[in-house]
Amino acid sequence: MHPRTQRILQRLEKLGSISDAPNCLSRFYGTTAHIQSRKVLIEWMESAGMTVHCDNIGNVRGILKSKAPNAKHLVVASHYDSVFDAGKYDGPLGVLLGIEIAQQVSESGQDLPFHLQVVAFADEEGGRFNTAYLGSGVLAGYFDKTWLSRKDDAGETLDSVIQKMGHHIDLVNDEAIPKEDWLGYYEVHIEQGPVLCDKDLPVCLVSGIAGQTRVDIHWKGMAGHAGTSPMDLRQDALCAAAELTLIIEALGKKHKEKLVATVGKMIVGPNSSNVIPGTVYHTLDIRSMQDHFLAEMVAYLEQQALTIAKKRGLHCEWKVMQSNPSVDCDPQLSAALEKGIKKSGVRELLSIPSGAGHDGVMISKVAPISMLFVRCTDGISHNPAEYCSPEDIEAALFASDAFLEALADSIK
């Protein structure tokens, strides 16, 4: 194994040990572990020879400046927040690979025809405030100020957390790289699916990212005594939420070739065994590569929710929190990445779409994007069993080095 691969593995272990939860990995935006991991990333980027700063949303950004006149930015990035009970590769792997390829450039004294900016995004999963792509949103200039009033489960606002992190909300909008200064975006990420395992390949190109809509659904019924309220006089919010949840599952199964739909979070009030649930909040996450179809299915589900509410005599609030169209990876960047993959000795070129959302969705609003997937065992992710072999990480590293070289050649 190459010492650079070893260094990535050691750093993955180190980052994987920085957690807010005692028995598992959890690193939500703005927590103690999140801030601690940021310090470590700053150190590593500095030791790789980059000029580093932490921006006003908490993105850690290291730059190797080019001497070329009118040089643009190639951003190599991924995220350093995690879901609850996460694996250690989702996000950090792409950040650490970025640091490693930058260190190689810096140590060789090479002057690239573009600025190489490695970014560790502060929030991609959106686990605390349901703000997926918060970090990349800022880099792309799409920070939405209405997010500031969003609250976490403890009632703290995003606004307050950003300030506690020592950042200035007024300056967040200045952190974006202007559209005309972008050369492109590159991210290495674990596949989070089974295709690479199935094909027995270490890495592959990503052709595009599926569109995604996130909805918050609030049901308001009537809490009541579980023993004295007759069954036909109830306004049970949980039963309404459960009915909708099964409709969502059925819809996903009916269109399984082009749609996935999930209710992943549900909070029942008052959540007591002898009280009829009076309120329920839950989420809907729905994705497809076909934007028009996705919008149609979201509208259909909203209609179903309203029908259930009417039938059961409850109130239902349907709030679309985020809606991103599908995006395609850029042909020119992908051509350079193809060369990189070939040069690194991978026996077959494969290109697949990503069902999972990535920061490239946000960045695609201002710049061409490209992505490389790395095999993860059995496609498992968002789970402590998530695993990438050292050999596959090394293949991703060499393919990324060669991608950078091919891109530089294409510009000179």
Ligand SMILES: [Zn+2]
């Ligand atoms: Zn990720």
